[in-house]
Amino acid sequence: MTWAEFLPLIFLAVMGLSLLAYVVLDGYDLGVGLLLPLASESQKDTMIASIGPFWDANETWLVLGVGVLLVAFPFAHGLVLQALYLPVAIMLIGLILRGVAFDFRVKAPLQFKGFWNNAFFAGSLLASSAQGWMLGSYITAFQPGPLGLAFSLGIAITLPAAYILLGAGWLIMKTDGELQLRAVFWARRVLWPMGVALVAISAATPLVNPAVVDKWFGVPEVFALLPVPLSCAIAFFAVRWVVTHPEVVKAGYGWVVFVSTVLIFVLAFFGLSYSIYPDIVIGRMTVWEAAIGTEALTVIFIGVAITLPVIIVYTVFMYRVFWGKARDLTYN
Amino acid sequence: MDALILSRIQFAANISFHILFPTITIAMCWFLLFFRLRFIKTRDPAWEEAYYFWTKVFALTFALGVVSGIVMSFQFGTNWPGFMEKTGNIAGPLLGYEVLTAFFLEASFLGIMLFGRGRVSERVHLAATFLVAFGTTMSAFWILSLNSWLQTPAGYEIVNGQFFATDWLAVVFNPSFPYRFAHKLLASALTASFLIAGLCAWQLIKGSATAGTHKAMRTALVTAALVIPVQFVAGDLHGLNTLEHQPAKVAAMEGIWETQKGAPLTLFGIPDEKAGETHYAIKIPKLASLILAHDLDAEIQGINDFKGAHPPVAPVFWSFRVMVGTGTLMMAVAWFAAWQLWRQRKQMADGKIHLPKPLLYVLAGMTFSGWVATLSGWYVTEIGRQPFMVYGLLRTSEIATDIAPPMIALTLTAYLIVYGLLLVTYIGVLKYMAENPFKHAPIPGGNAALGKAGV
Numbered sequence: 001m002t003w004a005e006f007l008p009l010i011f012l013a014v015m016g017l018s019l020l021a022y023v024v025l026d027g028y029d030l031g032v033g034l035l036l037p038l039a040s041e042s043q044k045d046t047m048i049a050s051i052g053p054f055w056d057a058n059e060t061w062l063v064l065g066v067g068v069l070l071v072a073f074p075f076a077h078g079l080v081l082q083a084l085y086l087p088v089a090i091m092l093i094g095l096i097l098r099g100v101a102f103d104f105r106v107k108a109p110l111q112f113k114g115f116w117n118n119a120f121f122a123g124s125l126l127a128s129s130a131q132g133w134m135l136g137s138y139i140t141a142f143q144p145g146p147l148g149l150a151f152s153l154g155i156a157i158t159l160p161a162a163y164i165l166l167g168a169g170w171l172i173m174k175t176d177g178e179l180q181l182r183a184v185f186w187a188r189r190v191l192w193p194m195g196v197a198l199v200a201i202s203a204a205t206p207l208v209n210p211a212v213v214d215k216w217f218g219v220p221e222v223f224a225l226l227p228v229p230l231s232c233a234i235a236f237f238a239v240r241w242v243v244t245h246p247e248v249v250k251a252g253y254g255w256v257v258f259v260s261t262v263l264i265f266v267l268a269f270f271g272l273s274y275s276i277y278p279d280i281v282i283g284r285m286t287v288w289e290a291a292i293g294t295e296a297l298t299v300i301f302i303g304v305a306i307t308l309p310v311i312i313v314y315t316v317f318m319y320r321v322f323w324g325k326a327r328d329l330t331y332n
Numbered sequence: 333m334d335a336l337i338l339s340r341i342q343f344a345a346n347i348s349f350h351i352l353f354p355t356i357t358i359a360m361c362w363f364l365l366f367f368r369l370r371f372i373k374t375r376d377p378a379w380e381e382a383y384y385f386w387t388k389v390f391a392l393t394f395a396l397g398v399v400s401g402i403v404m405s406f407q408f409g410t411n412w413p414g415f416m417e418k419t420g421n422i423a424g425p426l427l428g429y430e431v432l433t434a435f436f437l438e439a440s441f442l443g444i445m446l447f448g449r450g451r452v453s454e455r456v457h458l459a460a461t462f463l464v465a466f467g468t469t470m471s472a473f474w475i476l477s478l479n480s481w482l483q484t485p486a487g488y489e490i491v492n493g494q495f496f497a498t499d500w501l502a503v504v505f506n507p508s509f510p511y512r513f514a515h516k517l518l519a520s521a522l523t524a525s526f527l528i529a530g531l532c533a534w535q536l537i538k539g540s541a542t543a544g545t546h547k548a549m550r551t552a553l554v555t556a557a558l559v560i561p562v563q564f565v566a567g568d569l570h571g572l573n574t575l576e577h578q579p580a581k582v583a584a585m586e587g588i589w590e591t592q593k594g595a596p597l598t599l600f601g602i603p604d605e606k607a608g609e610t611h612y613a614i615k616i617p618k619l620a621s622l623i624l625a626h627d628l629d630a631e632i633q634g635i636n637d638f639k640g641a642h643p644p645v646a647p648v649f650w651s652f653r654v655m656v657g658t659g660t661l662m663m664a665v666a667w668f669a670a671w672q673l674w675r676q677r678k679q680m681a682d683g684k685i686h687l688p689k690p691l692l693y694v695l696a697g698m699t700f701s702g703w704v705a706t707l708s709g710w711y712v713t714e715i716g717r718q719p720f721m722v723y724g725l726l727r728t729s730e731i732a733t734d735i736a737p738p739m740i741a742l743t744l745t746a747y748l749i750v751y752g753l754l755l756v757t758y759i760g761v762l763k764y765m766a767e768n769p770f771k772h773a774p775i776p777g778g779n780a781a782l783g784k785a786g787v
Contacts (some may be wrong), residue, residue, distance in 0.1 A: 051409060051444030052443070052446075052447060053444070053446070053447045054443060056394075056395070056398055056439040056442055056443065057439040057440045057442075057443065059398070059402065059439075060431070060435045060436050060439045060440075062402065063401075063402060063405050063431055063435055064431050064432075064435075064436075066405050066406060066409075067405060067428060067431045068428070069409075070405065070408060070409060070416055070420075070424065070427065071416070071420065071423075071424030071425065071428045072424065072428075074416030074417050074424065075377065075418035076735075077408070077409040077413070077416055078409050078413025078414070078416065078417060079413070080409065081406060081409030081410045081413075082410060082413055082733055082735055084410075084740075085410050085735055085739060085743070086739065086743070088406050088410055089410070089596035089743040089746065089747075091502070092402060092403045092406060093746055093747070094748055095399055095402055096399040096400065096402075096403070096750055096754070097750070099395055099396075099398060100395055100396055100399060100754055100757075102395060103391060103392040103395050103761075104392075104757055106756065106763060107388065107392055107761050107762050107764070107765060108760070108764065109764050113758075167411075222547055234499055275373055292420045292421050292423050292424055293494075293496060294494065295421070295497070296420070296422070296424055296425055296496070296497065298423035299425045299497075299500065300424060300425045300428045300429075303425070303428060303429050303432050303433070304428075304432065306470075307432040307433055307436075308432070311432070311436045314436075314437075314440050314441070315436075315440055318440045318441075318444060320449050321443075321444055321448055321452055322443070322447070322448075322451065
């Protein structure tokens with residue numbers, strides 16, 4: 001493989017990993033937003049305090065992911081985003097509402113706090129459902145028709161559920177006392193519906209996208225890939241074990257919920273990537289067809305190679321600064 | 333209406349809404365750094381108060397900038413697919429560098445800047461404030477470099493309708509970039525200054541001023557008075573540059589229809605594109621030639637020289653007058669206020685500002701004057717480069733989407749409703765915060781916890 005052929009693959013990896021980072025990182029704060037209406041007033045403040053320092057940087061991964069799609073694969077960018085025109089707009093309006101609600105809910109006069117709490121929830125719901133919808137229509141290669149529609153609808157419901165589990169896992173780590181107990185309860189409630197929905201989606205994927213069948217169910221692929229669903233199942237039952245045993249959470253193993261959920265996301269991501277590769281728009285455009293010129297890619301590559309490690313270092317630094325249980329933030 | 337015009341309105345709505353907030357935050361963060369440095373130097377709690385109050389305003393403004401900015405990154409794909417397909421080799425790296433060197437920096441260190449007090453040392457906290465300020469300025473650097481390249485393309489070649497860079501230095505530092513960058517940074521400084529001075533004036537009127545109010549207000553007024561003449565010089569230089577590279581834009585700004593030597597300056601009038609003349613024009617002989625080319629008899633090209641390749645005249649003509657008019661008003665007010673401060677410098681030993689009531693009302697009324705000037709300035713330059721996307725080379729109509737117009741109308745309506753709601757809330761919240769500053773004062777004794785985290 002030449003450098004010119006290899007370079008687009010690097011950017012595919014950067015884009016994919018950015019979107020994975022986005023889904024996991026913004027996933028937990030969207031999940032916290034989805035859980036907000038279930039909490040008491042003071043718990044709402046703690047919940048928002050637990051994600052306050054992070055959400056902005058989390059969303060920047062989306063900008064990077066879409067940015068790489070935009071700058072490295074402009075031919076796919078237009079195709080994908082035009083096909084997803086409406087869900088993109090819905091997601092953006094959702095992200096706007098919740099992004100401003102962080103500040104408005106505490107800075108506006110008190111009588112508007114309820115409104116902005118609702119806006120925070122509504123924004124989180126719009127954004128996460130729209131993302132699910134986008135993922136669904138992407139996997140079905142934007143085919144209209146009832147099957148594709150049902151599939152997209154399924155993911156539009158499943159992704160928020162997965163975010164809720166992630167958000168609950170985050171709250172179990174970052175809070176204590178009553179709120180932590182409630183987070184455990186929320187995780188327990190959402191676990192089975194999410195698990196069933198994930199299995200259903202995995203089973204339906206070959207139906208909506210027949211090309212996947214050969215990749216997964218050929219021999220020896222099926223054996224080589226067996227660890228993927230197995231690990232998912234182990235992660236799922238690890239979560240289940242923790243949330244059904246409150247004493248485990250008390251003993252300090254609450255992080256298992258979050259980490260296992262992240263593992264499920266990571267495995268699902270790699271499963272999906274494997275199914276699609278080397279297409280970037282399924283069945284229509286490969287990664288090489290979508291990429292811009294080698295020379296421009298090289299210019300960006302130099303920037304990525306220098307800045308991305310630095311970004312990762314200071315992201316880790318930021319998480320270290322805010323490590324431990326969430327304290328009250330002077331958000332107002 | 334077709335997809336092109338709807339997409340243009342939507343893009344204009346999104347970017348107009350977006351630019352309101354970076355225009356404030358780019359400069360305001362440097363103000364915050366200054367407040368912080370003054371506090372560390374003097375240990376005067378008034379500076380600390382100023383820092384924390386304006387940090388809250390900054391955080392709110394920044395959040396609005398972030399969320400409206402995310403919309404921008406999707407717009408290109410949803411409504412302007414041809415843009416990146418044709419200019420991707422040049423626009424891509426510039427946008428990429430903006431995300432990599434600016435967005436993450438601001439977003440990550442903003443958390444530490446806002447909430448890190450008590451978790452990091454004073455020095456790390458100061459560094460975080462600096463990095464956020466640096467990040468916002470870097471962001472302006474890259475995005476204005478791209479915008480300027482679209483206006484005055486350089487360092488490229490065209491192969492099969494696609495642009496390729498041949499000289500990256502020439503691309504980044506293209507002919508209009510230094511002027512546009514300076515003009516924008518100064519505009520930001522003025523917008524932030526008038527916002528700070530205006531809200532402080534409101535606090536003085538309402539009796540909700542704190543010790544920090546006086547510090548912030550003096551800083552803002554002195555900055556405004558110093559920056560505004562520089563802005564006029566920068567604007568003039570930018571105009572010369574525009575005349576050289578985009579004469580059609582200048583012709584529209586000035587309402588000059590026929591190419592002529594010793595062109596008069598039209599102060600006011602009603603440009604009529606169909607008739608090809610400006611009705612009821614009030615003109616000053618030869619002044620346009622003098623201002624634009626610094627020569628009384630210089631030849632200025634008229635709009636009629638650019639058949640099919642000039643912008644709509646009236647919006648450019650009017651926006652330009654609004655910008656210059658607002659700027660002039662800002663200069664008068666800033667200088668008058670600075671003169672008042674200078675006069676009472678002896679009485680200000682207590683650090684309190686005593687400006688006349690009418691002046692306070694004028695300042696409060698001009699809180700958002702920077703927005704008016706900034707937006708009208710952008711309308712001049714952006715409408716003024718139409719009908720081109722890449723000046724002289726690629727037309728806006730060639731890159732638009734073919735999405736069904738009703739769909740675009742739907743999303744446009746949704747954006748407008750959301751933006752309207754946010755704008756009203758933003759201004760209302762700023763007013764509320766100004767009137768209730770103690771809700772936002774630093775926690776007493778909070779500083780003692782600084783440095784305990786040992787990072």
